[in-house]
Amino acid sequence: MPYRRDVIVVGSGFGGSMVAHRLLSAGARVLMIERGDWVDRGAAAWRPESSLELTPHYATDIPYRCDRGAYKPVIGGYACVGGPSVFYGCVSFRFREQDFAGDTDVVGDSGAAWPYRYDELERHYAEAEDLIGVSGDDTGDPTAPRRTRPFPQAPAPLAPISQRIADAASGLGLNPFRLPLAINYDGHNGRKACVACRTCDTFACAIEAKNDLATRMIKPLVARGMELWTRTVALRLETDARGAVQALHVHRKDDGAVLRLEADRFVIAAGALGTPHLLLASELERFSPAGHAVGRYLMRHDNAMVFGFFRSRPDQQRAFHKQVAIHDWYFGDEASRDADGLRKLGGVQQVMTPPRELVRAHLPAGTKAVLGAFTEQLTGLLCIAEDQPRAENRVRVDWDVRDAYGLPQLVIEHAYSDRDRRALAALTRRAKRVLRRSGAWFFHTHAIKTVSHAVGTVRMGPDPTTAPLDGHGRFRGVPNLWISDGAALPMSAGVNPSLTLAANALRAADSIVAGSTA
Numbered sequence: 001m002p003y004r005r006d007v008i009v010v011g012s013g014f015g016g017s018m019v020a021h022r023l024l025s026a027g028a029r030v031l032m033i034e035r036g037d038w039v040d041r042g043a044a045a046w047r048p049e050s051s052l053e054l055t056p057h058y059a060t061d062i063p064y065r066c067d068r069g070a071y072k073p074v075i076g077g078y079a080c081v082g083g084p085s086v087f088y089g090c091v092s093f094r095f096r097e098q099d100f101a102g103d104t105d106v107v108g109d110s111g112a113a114w115p116y117r118y119d120e121l122e123r124h125y126a127e128a129e130d131l132i133g134v135s136g137d138d139t140g141d142p143t144a145p146r147r148t149r150p151f152p153q154a155p156a157p158l159a160p161i162s163q164r165i166a167d168a169a170s171g172l173g174l175n176p177f178r179l180p181l182a183i184n185y186d187g188h189n190g191r192k193a194c195v196a197c198r199t200c201d202t203f204a205c206a207i208e209a210k211n212d213l214a215t216r217m218i219k220p221l222v223a224r225g226m227e228l229w230t231r232t233v234a235l236r237l238e239t240d241a242r243g244a245v246q247a248l249h250v251h252r253k254d255d256g257a258v259l260r261l262e263a264d265r266f267v268i269a270a271g272a273l274g275t276p277h278l279l280l281a282s283e284l285e286r287f288s289p290a291g292h293a294v295g296r297y298l299m300r301h302d303n304a305m306v307f308g309f310f311r312s313r314p315d316q317q318r319a320f321h322k323q324v325a326i327h328d329w330y331f332g333d334e335a336s337r338d339a340d341g342l343r344k345l346g347g348v349q350q351v352m353t354p355p356r357e358l359v360r361a362h363l364p365a366g367t368k369a370v371l372g373a374f375t376e377q378l379t380g381l382l383c384i385a386e387d388q389p390r391a392e393n394r395v396r397v398d399w400d401v402r403d404a405y406g407l408p409q410l411v412i413e414h415a416y417s418d419r420d421r422r423a424l425a426a427l428t429r430r431a432k433r434v435l436r437r438s439g440a441w442f443f444h445t446h447a448i449k450t451v452s453h454a455v456g457t458v459r460m461g462p463d464p465t466t467a468p469l470d471g472h473g474r475f476r477g478v479p480n481l482w483i484s485d486g487a488a489l490p491m492s493a494g495v496n497p498s499l500t501l502a503a504n505a506l507r508a509a510d511s512i513v514a515g516s517t518a
Contacts, residue, residue: 005031005227007512008248008263010234010278013083014501015269015485017217018128022509024226031227031261032218033234033250035059036079039086039214045199045206048355052078052087052202062233062403062410064273064451069393069414071449077273081230082214084271084452085498089201089322090181090210091349092134093495094125094503096330097145102491103343103386105419110297110389112490115462115471118145121503128502129180133211136180143327144177156185156194159321161314161379165350166324168438174328179349180499181322182211191215196320198352233405236282237266243287243478251405265512269485269505272298272454273395276487277410279458279475280397287477290468295396297389298412299456299492302420303448305351306431307380308440314379315353321379324350329430330494339426346385346423346494348431353379378444381435383427386494387420389456412451455486455497472511473504484508 006028009016020030036057044050052058059079066073078084097118107113126149135153138144155178158166169176183200187193194209208215222228231253238247238260248261268275276295285291308314315321326348333339354375393414401409416424432443461467464476473488475481484505486497493500 003259004262005029006263007031007265007267008033008261009267009269010248011083011269011271011274011485012081012218012228013085013213013269013271013485014498015505016083016267017213017221018131018502018505019267019269019482019484019509019512020221020226021131021217022506022513024221024224026513029227031229031263033232033248034081034228034230035062035233036081037230038081039204041204041206041208043206045204046197050199050203057087062405062407064410064412065398065401066412068412069449070412070451075451077271080214081218081228082212085212086204086214087202088212088498090183091496092129092132092136092180092182092499094145095493095495095500096143098331099491099493105341105343106386106388106491108388108390110391111461111463111466112297112389112459113461113463114490115460121507122146122148124503124506125499127506128499132182132216132499132502133184134180134182134499135185137178138180140175140177141325141327142175143330151180153185155181155323156196158323159196159315159319160317162321162323162350164314164438165379165381165434169324169326169434171437172433174326174434176324176326179323179325184209184211194320198318198320198355200320200322201352234270234278235405235407237278237284237481239282239284239287239478245478245481265480265482267482267484267512269483272457272486273410273412273451275483275485276395276457277397277407281407284475284478284481285468288468289464289476290466291477293391293459293466294468295457296391296394297456297459297490298393298395298414298454299387299389300414300451301453301492302385302387302416302424303453304383304424304428305380305446305448306383306428306435307378307444307446308432308435308438309374309442309444310377310379310439311441313376314439315376320352322350322352326434329427333426336426338429342419342423342426344386344423344494345427346383348427348434349382349384351380351382381431383424383431384494384496385420385423385427386492388417389459389491390417395457453492453497455489455492458483458487459490460488461490473508474511482508482512
């Protein structure tokens with residue numbers, strides 16, 4: 001007898017968990033497939049070796065080859081229940097209203113376009129903030145979008161170094177404000193409240209005070225009746241002659257079984273790398289009028305961390321201090337020559353003093369010897385420049401190379417444009433001004449070369465000849481297939497994408513439910 005469910009969801013991150021939540025509430029029998037496992041919590045999660053890329057959850061069993069643009073020639077992927085949210089830094093921004101209209105200097109000739117505007121997504125943003133439990137206060141944000149209700153939680157008091165950064169920014173005539181964070185500060189539902197440790201970015205929360213999806217969404221979904229298969233690799237989507245998906249073939253790691261799973265509807269939320277990998281390995285692009293765009297238009301923000309060196313430890317309390325953001329340059333800086341012609345630069349966010357052991361584990365030999373000895377003298381700002389959607393930035397599959405499960409190897413090809421680099425350089429110069437005013441003597445800029453914040457590889461759009469997905473995330477040409485993760489976003493904006501992934505997934509799920517009851 002075949003395994004059959006109403007809906008099969010591939011991936012347990014923002015896109016998968018939000019869709020599963022909505023469909024389960026509508027009475028559907030939902031099976032979620034996750035290639036990783038649950039992440040252990042407890043005191044061990046505070047150790048230096050528990051940073052993401054040093055754990056088994058940075059999976060290399062499906063290696064991605066990087067022909068251009070990564071920090072090494074072969075990288076792994078994040079594989080765990082809850083996806084990258086378990087290790088992320090909790091920042092939960094809404095995209096700005098203008099982000100949905102797009103900026104001509106960013107869009108260029110890419111044809112990227114949102115199929116809706118901010119007002120249509122606002123209620124989904126509010127619901128996502130409630131589901132995740134976001135804390136914040138955007139009254140000082142000069143780019144804050146309209147909201148119909150306040151944040152679910154108030155922010156925690158500023159750490160002394162955060163107040164110092166905020167005061168320095170204010171002294172320069174800027175408008176610092178509080179980062180929106182998915183952190184449990186009020187002991188919600190009997191869970192432990194945040195203890196303000198510094199192991200948040202790249203670490204799983206030892207006490208589950210981070211509102212990651214494994215904690216906040218997946219456990220409750222399983223308790224409500226969702227079926228979850230962990231350590232299960234999606235191999236291929238099987239289609240009929242008309243393009244409708246009939247089944248998903250999977251490999252179960254624990255017993256090596258290869259199974260055929262049937263469903264009425266399929267939702268792929270395996271991430272901006274994993275989703276096109278599965279689609280291309282299944283050759284589904286042949287059914288879409290925009291099949292040529294599957295895997296293309298990869299965006300990953302042009303990011304850099306600017307660290308200031310201080311005479312004495314800026315974080316005397318050794319407490320969590322990723323709390324402040326600056327958006328005064330988000331929509332450009334017309335008064336400055338270095339930003340001339342750039343209608344959008346992006347956002348700047350505080351980052352924490354890095355653990356010494358983490359610096360020594362990740363940086364090149366010469367750099368880590370210096371920075372590792374002085375990490376407690378550092379604090380920094382993260383600069384996030386919106387990058388251009390360009391067809392040459394893409395993922396593809398190499399059918400001549402197979403991994404342990406028989407999948408063709410995913411190949412990443414990416415390079416930032418001159419416009420991307422100009423925007424990031426302008427932001428880093430401005431970040432140094434803030435750090436200098438707060439007391440920094442000199443600086444180190446660390447370019448981020450990981451494929452984080454990745455979006456765009458199976459994009460939505462109004463034009464069926466350039467966008468593989470329609471306005472609700474349905475794959476054009478395949479009537480019972482939806483994409484609900486970062487791959488669907490046609491532009492990257494200048495802030496972290498996680499909350500937009502969640503809101504867009506809720507919107508897509510509404511269309512799936514409406515279609516099933518029509």
